[in-house]
Amino acid sequence: MLLALVVLAILSAYTIFKGFSVTMSGEENIFNMKQEVDQETGDWLLTLRGQPRNEGFLPITFGVKVRLLNLANETVATGENSTQIPPGGTGTFTVAVRVPKELVEQGRGAMEVELRLRTLMDLVGFSIRLRIQGEG
C-alpha cells in the first residue's frame, strides 16, 4: 500500500513538473497573447491562446485563469478555460478578457494570470499565479 502511494506520488510529481517545464520552456505556439481594441466602446480585448503539451505519464488538466482587478482589489473582468491532455498529447485553450476603457485609461489595478495543472484524476495539482500591478 505504501509502495503504491510512493509510486503514485512520483508519477504525479513527474507529470506535473514535466508539464510545467514544457509550458515554461518558452517554445513557440505554447502561449500566444493578442490585444485588440473595440472601436465602439474603447475597451481592450485580450485573448490568450495556448497549446500546452503533456510529456508526463498521466493525463493532465491544464487550466488558465485571467483576472483583472481594480485598485480596491475587486475583480473587474475574468476569463477562464481548461483543457484535458492525454499523455504525449497536446491540448488547446482560449481565454478572452474584456478590459474596460476606464481601467485602460487609468492604467491602475492589477492583472492576475493563473496557470493550473492537475493530474491523478484532478486529485493532485500545482499552480503558478502571476500578478502584475499596474502603474498608478
Place this chain on the structure above:
Amino acid sequence: MRSRTRGILAAILYVILLIVLPRVVLSMLPAELSMMLSMTSFNLEAILLGLTYPGVALALLALTRGFTNPRSFVSLGAGILSRLVRFYLLLFVIGLGQPWSFGQMETGGQAGQVTLTFLLDLRFFVALAAVILGLGIAKASLEHLSLRRVVPAEQPSEKPSGGEAAEAPQGGAPPSTTEAPAPKAKETERHSA
C-alpha cells in the same frame, strides 16, 4: 537479541537518513543553487532542524521498541508514536517545511510590481497517508491485544509443572531444593498418601 539488533539497526538507519544524509546533500549543493534557495522563502537551516528532531525521535523510539518486551504497553506506545512521527515527517516533506499546511503548500515572492505565487496541492496523499496511519495504529493495537491474550491461554498448561515445583518444598523437601524436578515432588506426594 534479534529484536534488539533490529532496533539498533533501525535507529542507525534513521540517524543516517534524517540527520546525516540531509547535511551531506546540503554541503554538496552547488553555490549557485544555494544562493537561489536563499533568495526564496526556503530556510534550509529550519528544514534541516525539522528533519533532525523527527530523526532523533524515531531513532529513540526504534531503540525503545527493540529493548522492550513486544507484549508491553511501552512497546505499543513506541510503535504508535513512531507511526505518528513518520506521519508528521510526511507532512513536513510534502509541505516543503510547512507541516501544518496539510499538503497545500503556498510560497512565492515579489519583485517590484510582479508577485509570483506557487501553490502545490498534495492533500490527496496526506489523506491517503492519514488512512494508512489509522489502519497501522489499529493493526498494531490488535496485534498487541492478541499477544497479550496468548499469555493467559498458555498459563494453564505451564502452571501444573511450575505449581508442582513450587509446592515441592511444602511437601517436606528442603528449602534449598526449590529447583527440584517434578518427579521428586510426585514421590513425596505418594509417600504422604
